[in-house]
Amino acid sequence: MSQFEPDAPPRATARYEAEPAPPNAGWILAATMLASSLAFIDGSVTNVALPSIGRDLDGGTAGLQWIVNAYLLPLSALLLVGGAAGDHFGRRRVLVIGTALFAVASLLCAIAPSLPLLLAARALQGVGAALLMPNSLGILGSAFKGESRGRAVGTWASAGAVASAVGPPLGGWLVGAAGWRAIFLINVPVALAAIAIAWRYVEESAEGEQPLDVPGAILATLALGVLTWSLTLWSSHHGASPQVWAGLGMGLVLLCVFVWVEHRRDGNAMMPLAMFASRPFVGLTLLTFLLYGALGGLLVLLPYLLIVGGNYTPLQAGLALLPFSLVIGAASRLMGRTTERIGPRLPLTIGPIVTGLGFLLLVRVDPAASYWTSVLPGMLVIAVGMAGAVAPLTTAVLSSVDGRHTGTASGFNSAIARTGGLIATALAGAVIAQSGVALTGAFRSAAVLAATLAGASGCIAFFTMAADRTGNADGAT
Incomplete structure:
Protein backbone atom coordinates (compact mmCIF):
# COMPACT_ATOMS: atom_id res chain seq x y z
CA MET A 1 0.00 0.00 0.00
CA SER A 2 0.92 3.67 -0.41
CA GLN A 3 1.97 5.50 2.71
CA PHE A 4 1.49 8.88 1.00
CA GLU A 5 -2.27 9.03 0.88
CA PRO A 6 -3.97 12.40 0.33
CA ASP A 7 -5.12 12.83 3.94
CA ALA A 8 -3.81 16.28 4.81
CA PRO A 9 -5.72 19.37 3.71
CA PRO A 10 -4.04 21.76 1.33
CA ARG A 11 -1.90 24.63 2.40
CA ALA A 12 -3.90 27.81 2.66
CA THR A 13 -3.81 30.16 -0.28
CA ALA A 14 -5.42 33.12 1.46
CA ARG A 15 -3.99 35.17 4.31
CA TYR A 16 -5.39 34.20 7.68
CA GLU A 17 -5.88 36.61 10.50
CA ALA A 18 -3.42 36.02 13.28
CA GLU A 19 -4.80 33.49 15.75
CA PRO A 20 -3.08 32.42 18.95
CA ALA A 21 -2.11 28.79 19.32
CA PRO A 22 -4.31 26.87 21.78
CA PRO A 23 -3.11 26.00 25.29
CA ASN A 24 -0.96 22.88 25.30
CA ALA A 25 -0.44 23.21 21.54
CA GLY A 26 2.75 21.15 21.67
CA TRP A 27 1.06 18.32 23.55
CA ILE A 28 -1.91 18.31 21.15
CA LEU A 29 0.50 17.99 18.23
CA ALA A 30 2.41 15.24 20.02
CA ALA A 31 -0.76 13.22 20.67
CA THR A 32 -2.00 13.44 17.07
CA MET A 33 1.43 12.74 15.55
CA LEU A 34 2.07 9.73 17.78
CA ALA A 35 -1.37 8.27 17.02
CA SER A 36 -1.19 8.79 13.26
CA SER A 37 2.40 7.49 13.13
CA LEU A 38 1.03 4.07 14.08
CA ALA A 39 -0.88 3.86 10.81
CA PHE A 40 1.88 5.48 8.74
CA ILE A 41 4.58 3.11 10.01
CA ASP A 42 2.41 0.00 9.89
CA GLY A 43 1.47 0.80 6.31
CA SER A 44 5.11 0.49 5.23
CA VAL A 45 6.86 -1.73 7.76
CA THR A 46 4.97 -4.97 7.10
CA ASN A 47 5.96 -5.30 3.45
CA VAL A 48 9.62 -6.07 4.24
CA ALA A 49 8.54 -8.78 6.72
CA LEU A 50 6.29 -10.75 4.34
CA PRO A 51 8.85 -13.44 3.38
CA SER A 52 9.76 -14.06 7.05
CA ILE A 53 6.12 -14.25 8.14
CA GLY A 54 5.34 -16.60 5.25
CA ARG A 55 8.16 -18.98 6.24
CA ASP A 56 7.29 -18.93 9.94
CA LEU A 57 3.53 -19.39 9.62
CA ASP A 58 3.50 -21.49 6.43
CA GLY A 59 1.71 -18.80 4.49
CA GLY A 60 1.21 -19.44 0.79
CA THR A 61 0.74 -16.86 -1.92
CA ALA A 62 -2.81 -15.95 -0.89
CA GLY A 63 -1.76 -15.84 2.77
CA LEU A 64 0.95 -13.28 2.06
CA GLN A 65 -1.51 -11.12 0.12
CA TRP A 66 -3.98 -11.21 2.99
CA ILE A 67 -1.35 -10.13 5.52
CA VAL A 68 -1.47 -6.77 3.74
CA ASN A 69 -5.12 -6.76 2.70
CA ALA A 70 -6.57 -7.86 6.04
CA TYR A 71 -5.32 -4.47 7.28
CA LEU A 72 -6.22 -2.44 4.19
CA LEU A 73 -9.77 -3.78 3.83
CA PRO A 74 -11.32 -2.34 7.04
CA LEU A 75 -9.14 0.76 6.75
CA SER A 76 -10.44 1.47 3.23
CA ALA A 77 -14.06 0.71 4.04
CA LEU A 78 -14.30 2.44 7.42
CA LEU A 79 -12.25 5.64 7.03
CA LEU A 80 -15.31 7.79 6.37
CA VAL A 81 -17.22 6.16 9.22
CA GLY A 82 -14.27 6.79 11.53
CA GLY A 83 -14.35 10.49 10.76
CA ALA A 84 -18.12 10.65 11.16
CA ALA A 85 -17.88 8.79 14.47
CA GLY A 86 -15.49 11.45 15.76
CA ASP A 87 -17.88 14.21 14.70
CA HIS A 88 -20.73 12.38 16.42
CA PHE A 89 -19.20 10.99 19.63
CA GLY A 90 -16.20 13.29 20.10
CA ARG A 91 -12.86 13.29 18.30
CA ARG A 92 -10.68 12.74 21.34
CA ARG A 93 -12.82 9.83 22.52
CA VAL A 94 -12.74 8.09 19.13
CA LEU A 95 -8.99 8.78 18.73
CA VAL A 96 -8.29 7.16 22.10
CA ILE A 97 -10.54 4.18 21.32
CA GLY A 98 -8.93 3.69 17.92
CA THR A 99 -5.41 3.96 19.32
CA ALA A 100 -6.18 1.50 22.12
CA LEU A 101 -7.72 -0.91 19.63
CA PHE A 102 -4.62 -0.61 17.46
CA ALA A 103 -2.37 -1.37 20.44
CA VAL A 104 -4.36 -4.45 21.47
CA ALA A 105 -4.43 -5.67 17.87
CA SER A 106 -0.66 -5.17 17.60
CA LEU A 107 -0.10 -7.33 20.67
CA LEU A 108 -2.32 -10.01 19.16
CA CYS A 109 -0.31 -9.82 15.91
CA ALA A 110 2.93 -10.27 17.85
CA ILE A 111 1.76 -13.41 19.65
CA ALA A 112 -0.35 -14.92 16.85
CA PRO A 113 0.53 -18.64 16.64
CA SER A 114 -1.06 -19.16 13.21
CA LEU A 115 -1.81 -17.28 10.01
CA PRO A 116 -5.62 -17.10 10.51
CA LEU A 117 -5.17 -15.49 13.93
CA LEU A 118 -2.61 -13.07 12.52
CA LEU A 119 -5.04 -12.07 9.78
CA ALA A 120 -7.81 -11.48 12.31
CA ALA A 121 -5.48 -9.28 14.37
CA ARG A 122 -4.42 -7.39 11.26
CA ALA A 123 -8.08 -6.69 10.46
CA LEU A 124 -8.52 -5.33 13.99
CA GLN A 125 -5.51 -3.08 13.38
CA GLY A 126 -7.25 -1.77 10.27
CA VAL A 127 -10.38 -0.91 12.25
CA GLY A 128 -8.27 0.94 14.82
CA ALA A 129 -6.43 2.87 12.10
CA ALA A 130 -9.74 3.84 10.46
CA LEU A 131 -10.80 5.40 13.78
CA LEU A 132 -7.58 7.17 14.71
CA MET A 133 -6.43 8.52 11.33
CA PRO A 134 -9.27 10.94 10.45
CA ASN A 135 -9.67 12.06 14.06
CA SER A 136 -6.00 12.90 14.55
CA LEU A 137 -6.39 15.42 11.73
CA GLY A 138 -9.87 16.45 12.92
CA ILE A 139 -8.48 17.34 16.36
CA LEU A 140 -5.94 19.67 14.75
CA GLY A 141 -8.67 21.30 12.68
CA SER A 142 -10.79 22.01 15.75
CA ALA A 143 -7.98 22.99 18.15
CA PHE A 144 -5.98 25.33 15.88
CA LYS A 145 -7.21 28.36 13.95
CA GLY A 146 -5.81 30.63 11.24
CA GLU A 147 -2.10 30.51 10.54
CA SER A 148 -1.45 28.26 13.54
CA ARG A 149 -3.69 25.61 11.94
CA GLY A 150 -1.61 25.65 8.75
CA ARG A 151 1.61 25.27 10.76
CA ALA A 152 0.12 22.47 12.86
CA VAL A 153 -1.12 20.51 9.85
CA GLY A 154 2.22 21.01 8.11
CA THR A 155 4.04 19.64 11.16
CA TRP A 156 1.63 16.70 11.32
CA ALA A 157 2.13 15.90 7.64
CA SER A 158 5.92 16.16 7.98
CA ALA A 159 5.85 13.75 10.91
CA GLY A 160 3.83 11.34 8.77
CA ALA A 161 6.40 11.56 6.00
CA VAL A 162 9.22 10.89 8.49
CA ALA A 163 7.34 7.91 9.97
CA SER A 164 6.72 6.48 6.51
CA ALA A 165 10.38 6.91 5.58
CA VAL A 166 11.59 5.27 8.79
CA GLY A 167 9.16 2.34 8.50
CA PRO A 168 10.83 0.06 5.92
CA PRO A 169 14.43 0.24 7.25
CA LEU A 170 13.23 0.03 10.86
CA GLY A 171 11.09 -2.98 10.02
CA GLY A 172 13.94 -4.61 8.12
CA TRP A 173 16.32 -4.12 11.04
CA LEU A 174 13.82 -5.51 13.55
CA VAL A 175 13.07 -8.56 11.40
CA GLY A 176 16.78 -9.31 11.15
CA ALA A 177 17.62 -8.59 14.79
CA ALA A 178 14.58 -9.82 16.71
CA GLY A 179 12.18 -11.49 14.27
CA TRP A 180 9.05 -10.27 12.53
CA ARG A 181 6.96 -10.21 15.70
CA ALA A 182 8.97 -7.22 16.95
CA ILE A 183 7.56 -4.97 14.23
CA PHE A 184 4.16 -5.18 15.94
CA LEU A 185 5.45 -4.83 19.50
CA ILE A 186 6.96 -1.39 18.81
CA ASN A 187 3.43 -0.06 18.30
CA VAL A 188 2.43 -0.63 21.92
CA PRO A 189 4.56 1.99 23.75
CA VAL A 190 3.82 4.56 21.01
CA ALA A 191 0.08 3.93 21.38
CA LEU A 192 0.20 4.17 25.18
CA ALA A 193 2.04 7.48 24.99
CA ALA A 194 -0.49 8.85 22.48
CA ILE A 195 -3.42 7.81 24.70
CA ALA A 196 -1.91 9.31 27.84
CA ILE A 197 -1.13 12.65 26.19
CA ALA A 198 -4.50 12.88 24.43
CA TRP A 199 -6.42 12.09 27.60
CA ARG A 200 -4.49 14.69 29.60
CA TYR A 201 -4.07 17.58 27.16
CA VAL A 202 -6.58 17.32 24.28
CA GLU A 203 -10.00 18.89 24.76
CA GLU A 204 -13.03 17.03 23.49
CA SER A 205 -14.66 18.29 20.30
CA ALA A 206 -17.67 17.20 18.25
CA GLU A 207 -19.75 18.76 15.50
CA GLY A 208 -23.29 17.56 16.03
CA GLU A 209 -25.72 14.70 16.02
CA GLN A 210 -25.70 13.56 12.39
CA PRO A 211 -26.45 9.80 12.42
CA LEU A 212 -23.78 7.35 11.38
CA ASP A 213 -24.21 5.52 8.10
CA VAL A 214 -24.03 1.99 9.52
CA PRO A 215 -25.76 0.30 6.53
CA GLY A 216 -23.35 2.02 4.14
CA ALA A 217 -20.33 0.95 6.20
CA ILE A 218 -21.49 -2.68 6.33
CA LEU A 219 -22.22 -2.83 2.59
CA ALA A 220 -18.91 -1.16 1.66
CA THR A 221 -16.97 -3.61 3.83
CA LEU A 222 -18.82 -6.64 2.45
CA ALA A 223 -18.44 -5.51 -1.16
CA LEU A 224 -14.72 -4.77 -0.85
CA GLY A 225 -14.17 -7.98 1.11
CA VAL A 226 -15.86 -10.23 -1.47
CA LEU A 227 -14.13 -8.51 -4.40
CA THR A 228 -10.74 -8.71 -2.68
CA TRP A 229 -11.22 -12.38 -1.84
CA SER A 230 -12.19 -13.16 -5.45
CA LEU A 231 -9.24 -11.29 -6.96
CA THR A 232 -6.82 -12.85 -4.47
CA LEU A 233 -8.11 -16.32 -5.35
CA TRP A 234 -7.84 -15.52 -9.06
CA SER A 235 -4.26 -14.24 -8.93
CA SER A 236 -2.90 -16.88 -6.54
CA HIS A 237 -4.37 -19.78 -8.57
CA HIS A 238 -3.58 -18.26 -11.99
CA GLY A 239 -7.10 -18.74 -13.24
CA ALA A 240 -10.76 -17.85 -12.84
CA SER A 241 -12.72 -20.68 -11.24
CA PRO A 242 -16.51 -20.72 -10.75
CA GLN A 243 -15.85 -19.52 -7.18
CA VAL A 244 -13.98 -16.50 -8.53
CA TRP A 245 -16.75 -15.55 -10.96
CA ALA A 246 -19.40 -16.04 -8.27
CA GLY A 247 -17.42 -13.84 -5.88
CA LEU A 248 -16.89 -11.10 -8.46
CA GLY A 249 -20.57 -11.14 -9.33
CA MET A 250 -21.63 -10.97 -5.70
CA GLY A 251 -19.16 -8.15 -5.02
CA LEU A 252 -20.53 -6.10 -7.91
CA VAL A 253 -24.11 -6.70 -6.73
CA LEU A 254 -23.15 -5.52 -3.23
CA LEU A 255 -21.54 -2.41 -4.71
CA CYS A 256 -24.76 -1.65 -6.59
CA VAL A 257 -26.78 -2.12 -3.41
CA PHE A 258 -24.33 0.20 -1.60
CA VAL A 259 -24.87 2.92 -4.23
CA TRP A 260 -28.66 2.48 -3.97
CA VAL A 261 -28.55 2.77 -0.16
CA GLU A 262 -26.34 5.87 -0.36
CA HIS A 263 -28.81 7.42 -2.80
CA ARG A 264 -31.70 6.73 -0.42
CA ARG A 265 -29.82 8.18 2.59
CA ASP A 266 -29.04 11.37 0.65
CA GLY A 267 -27.40 13.88 3.04
CA ASN A 268 -26.85 11.24 5.75
CA ALA A 269 -24.82 8.98 3.44
CA MET A 270 -21.15 8.27 4.09
CA MET A 271 -20.62 8.87 0.34
CA PRO A 272 -23.09 11.58 -0.79
CA LEU A 273 -23.75 10.96 -4.48
CA ALA A 274 -24.08 14.71 -5.06
CA MET A 275 -20.26 14.88 -5.10
Missing part, protein backbone atom coordinates in the same frame (compact mmCIF):
# COMPACT_ATOMS: atom_id res chain seq x y z
CA PHE A 276 -20.26 12.90 -8.35
CA ALA A 277 -22.11 15.68 -10.16
CA SER A 278 -18.66 17.29 -10.41
CA ARG A 279 -16.75 16.07 -13.46
CA PRO A 280 -13.36 16.99 -11.93
CA PHE A 281 -14.19 15.06 -8.76
CA VAL A 282 -15.00 11.95 -10.79
CA GLY A 283 -11.76 12.38 -12.74
CA LEU A 284 -9.71 12.85 -9.56
CA THR A 285 -11.30 9.76 -8.03
CA LEU A 286 -10.24 7.68 -11.06
CA LEU A 287 -6.77 9.27 -10.98
CA THR A 288 -6.34 8.40 -7.30
CA PHE A 289 -7.52 4.81 -7.74
CA LEU A 290 -5.22 4.11 -10.70
CA LEU A 291 -2.14 5.96 -9.42
CA TYR A 292 -2.21 4.64 -5.88
CA GLY A 293 -3.13 1.17 -7.10
CA ALA A 294 0.03 1.15 -9.22
CA LEU A 295 2.11 2.50 -6.34
CA GLY A 296 0.61 0.10 -3.80
CA GLY A 297 1.52 -2.87 -5.96
CA LEU A 298 5.11 -1.64 -6.24
CA LEU A 299 5.55 -1.19 -2.49
CA VAL A 300 4.46 -4.79 -1.92
CA LEU A 301 6.27 -6.46 -4.81
CA LEU A 302 9.65 -4.70 -4.92
CA PRO A 303 10.79 -5.65 -1.38
CA TYR A 304 9.55 -9.20 -1.99
CA LEU A 305 11.51 -9.43 -5.25
CA LEU A 306 14.69 -8.10 -3.63
CA ILE A 307 14.48 -10.46 -0.64
CA VAL A 308 13.39 -13.62 -2.44
CA GLY A 309 15.02 -13.05 -5.82
CA GLY A 310 18.08 -11.01 -4.84
CA ASN A 311 18.88 -12.43 -1.37
CA TYR A 312 18.60 -8.98 0.21
CA THR A 313 18.24 -8.93 3.97
CA PRO A 314 15.00 -7.36 5.26
CA LEU A 315 17.05 -4.33 6.37
CA GLN A 316 18.58 -3.92 2.91
CA ALA A 317 15.15 -4.21 1.29
CA GLY A 318 13.82 -1.55 3.66
CA LEU A 319 16.70 0.78 2.88
CA ALA A 320 16.08 0.24 -0.83
CA LEU A 321 12.75 2.08 -0.42
CA LEU A 322 14.20 4.93 1.66
CA PRO A 323 15.13 7.24 -1.27
CA PHE A 324 11.49 7.13 -2.39
CA SER A 325 10.23 8.48 0.94
CA LEU A 326 13.01 11.05 1.29
CA VAL A 327 12.48 12.56 -2.16
CA ILE A 328 8.73 12.88 -1.64
CA GLY A 329 9.17 14.39 1.81
CA ALA A 330 11.70 16.94 0.51
CA ALA A 331 9.90 17.90 -2.71
CA SER A 332 6.25 17.95 -1.61
CA ARG A 333 6.58 21.29 0.19
CA LEU A 334 8.02 22.90 -2.96
CA MET A 335 5.22 21.41 -5.04
CA GLY A 336 2.66 22.82 -2.60
CA ARG A 337 3.98 26.34 -3.25
CA THR A 338 4.16 25.72 -7.00
CA THR A 339 0.56 24.52 -7.06
CA GLU A 340 -0.56 27.73 -5.37
CA ARG A 341 0.89 29.66 -8.33
CA ILE A 342 -0.08 27.52 -11.31
CA GLY A 343 -2.97 25.39 -10.05
CA PRO A 344 -3.11 21.57 -9.76
CA ARG A 345 -3.92 20.60 -13.35
CA LEU A 346 -0.37 20.53 -14.75
CA PRO A 347 1.23 18.90 -11.67
CA LEU A 348 -1.47 16.21 -11.64
CA THR A 349 -0.92 15.61 -15.35
CA ILE A 350 2.88 15.64 -15.41
CA GLY A 351 3.48 13.97 -12.03
CA PRO A 352 1.67 10.69 -12.79
CA ILE A 353 3.18 10.52 -16.29
CA VAL A 354 6.68 10.92 -14.80
CA THR A 355 5.75 8.24 -12.27
CA GLY A 356 4.82 5.98 -15.18
CA LEU A 357 8.24 6.56 -16.74
CA GLY A 358 9.78 5.46 -13.45
CA PHE A 359 7.79 2.25 -13.54
CA LEU A 360 9.08 1.64 -17.06
CA LEU A 361 12.64 2.03 -15.76
CA LEU A 362 11.88 -0.76 -13.28
CA VAL A 363 11.42 -3.11 -16.24
CA ARG A 364 15.25 -3.18 -16.18
CA VAL A 365 15.31 -4.51 -12.61
CA ASP A 366 17.57 -7.47 -11.98
CA PRO A 367 17.56 -8.37 -8.26
CA ALA A 368 21.00 -9.94 -8.61
CA ALA A 369 22.52 -6.80 -10.19
CA SER A 370 23.74 -3.64 -8.48
CA TYR A 371 21.00 -1.74 -6.64
CA TRP A 372 22.49 1.59 -7.76
CA THR A 373 22.10 0.88 -11.47
CA SER A 374 19.16 -1.54 -11.46
CA VAL A 375 16.69 -0.30 -8.85
CA LEU A 376 17.61 3.22 -7.75
CA PRO A 377 17.07 5.09 -11.08
CA GLY A 378 13.47 3.91 -11.38
CA MET A 379 12.76 4.58 -7.69
CA LEU A 380 14.04 8.15 -7.96
CA VAL A 381 11.96 8.92 -11.05
CA ILE A 382 8.84 7.44 -9.41
CA ALA A 383 9.51 9.53 -6.29
CA VAL A 384 9.88 12.74 -8.32
CA GLY A 385 6.64 12.00 -10.15
CA MET A 386 4.72 11.20 -6.98
CA ALA A 387 6.07 14.34 -5.30
CA GLY A 388 4.44 16.29 -8.11
CA ALA A 389 1.08 14.65 -7.42
CA VAL A 390 0.84 14.22 -3.63
CA ALA A 391 0.59 17.89 -2.64
CA PRO A 392 -1.74 19.10 -5.45
CA LEU A 393 -4.16 16.18 -5.17
CA THR A 394 -5.97 17.19 -1.98
CA THR A 395 -6.12 20.81 -3.15
CA ALA A 396 -7.81 19.68 -6.36
CA VAL A 397 -10.20 17.32 -4.59
CA LEU A 398 -11.38 19.93 -2.11
CA SER A 399 -11.88 22.58 -4.80
CA SER A 400 -13.82 20.21 -7.07
CA VAL A 401 -16.85 20.02 -4.75
CA ASP A 402 -18.84 22.60 -2.84
CA GLY A 403 -18.19 23.57 0.77
CA ARG A 404 -20.74 21.12 2.19
CA HIS A 405 -18.76 18.15 0.91
CA THR A 406 -15.12 19.14 1.36
CA GLY A 407 -14.49 16.99 4.44
CA THR A 408 -16.29 13.99 2.98
CA ALA A 409 -14.53 14.42 -0.37
CA SER A 410 -11.09 14.42 1.28
CA GLY A 411 -11.90 11.33 3.34
CA PHE A 412 -13.41 9.55 0.35
CA ASN A 413 -10.34 10.30 -1.76
CA SER A 414 -8.09 8.87 0.94
CA ALA A 415 -10.26 5.75 1.10
CA ILE A 416 -10.06 5.40 -2.69
CA ALA A 417 -6.26 5.60 -2.50
CA ARG A 418 -6.18 2.73 -0.04
CA THR A 419 -8.73 0.76 -2.05
CA GLY A 420 -6.42 1.04 -5.05
CA GLY A 421 -3.65 -0.51 -2.96
CA LEU A 422 -6.07 -3.16 -1.72
CA ILE A 423 -6.99 -4.28 -5.26
CA ALA A 424 -3.35 -4.13 -6.41
CA THR A 425 -2.26 -6.37 -3.55
CA ALA A 426 -5.08 -8.80 -4.32
CA LEU A 427 -3.72 -9.09 -7.87
CA ALA A 428 -0.08 -9.31 -6.77
CA GLY A 429 -0.34 -13.04 -6.16
CA ALA A 430 0.38 -13.67 -9.83
CA VAL A 431 3.88 -12.30 -9.13
CA ILE A 432 4.40 -13.61 -5.59
CA ALA A 433 3.59 -17.17 -6.67
CA GLN A 434 6.60 -17.20 -9.03
CA SER A 435 10.21 -18.00 -8.21
CA GLY A 436 13.62 -17.62 -9.81
CA VAL A 437 13.76 -16.09 -13.27
CA ALA A 438 9.96 -16.29 -13.54
CA LEU A 439 9.61 -14.02 -10.48
CA THR A 440 11.70 -11.30 -12.12
CA GLY A 441 9.79 -11.64 -15.39
CA ALA A 442 6.44 -11.40 -13.60
CA PHE A 443 7.62 -8.31 -11.72
CA ARG A 444 8.63 -6.66 -14.98
CA SER A 445 5.19 -7.35 -16.44
CA ALA A 446 3.64 -5.80 -13.34
CA ALA A 447 5.89 -2.73 -13.80
CA VAL A 448 4.61 -2.28 -17.36
CA LEU A 449 1.01 -2.51 -16.13
CA ALA A 450 1.76 0.02 -13.37
CA ALA A 451 3.30 2.38 -15.92
CA THR A 452 0.17 2.15 -18.03
CA LEU A 453 -2.10 2.90 -15.07
CA ALA A 454 0.03 5.85 -13.95
CA GLY A 455 0.13 7.33 -17.44
CA ALA A 456 -3.63 6.92 -17.80
CA SER A 457 -4.20 8.72 -14.51
CA GLY A 458 -2.20 11.72 -15.75
CA CYS A 459 -4.27 11.85 -18.94
CA ILE A 460 -7.47 11.73 -16.88
CA ALA A 461 -6.31 14.78 -14.90
CA PHE A 462 -5.57 16.71 -18.08
CA PHE A 463 -8.97 16.07 -19.65
CA THR A 464 -11.17 16.48 -16.55
CA MET A 465 -9.63 19.51 -14.82
CA ALA A 466 -9.72 23.13 -15.88
CA ALA A 467 -6.54 25.16 -16.34
CA ASP A 468 -7.43 27.39 -13.37
CA ARG A 469 -4.59 28.76 -11.24
CA THR A 470 -6.61 28.59 -8.05
CA GLY A 471 -7.42 24.94 -8.54
CA ASN A 472 -11.16 25.43 -8.97
CA ALA A 473 -12.29 23.04 -11.64
CA ASP A 474 -15.00 23.27 -14.22
CA GLY A 475 -18.02 21.33 -13.23
CA ALA A 476 -17.64 21.73 -9.50
CA THR A 477 -20.94 21.67 -7.83
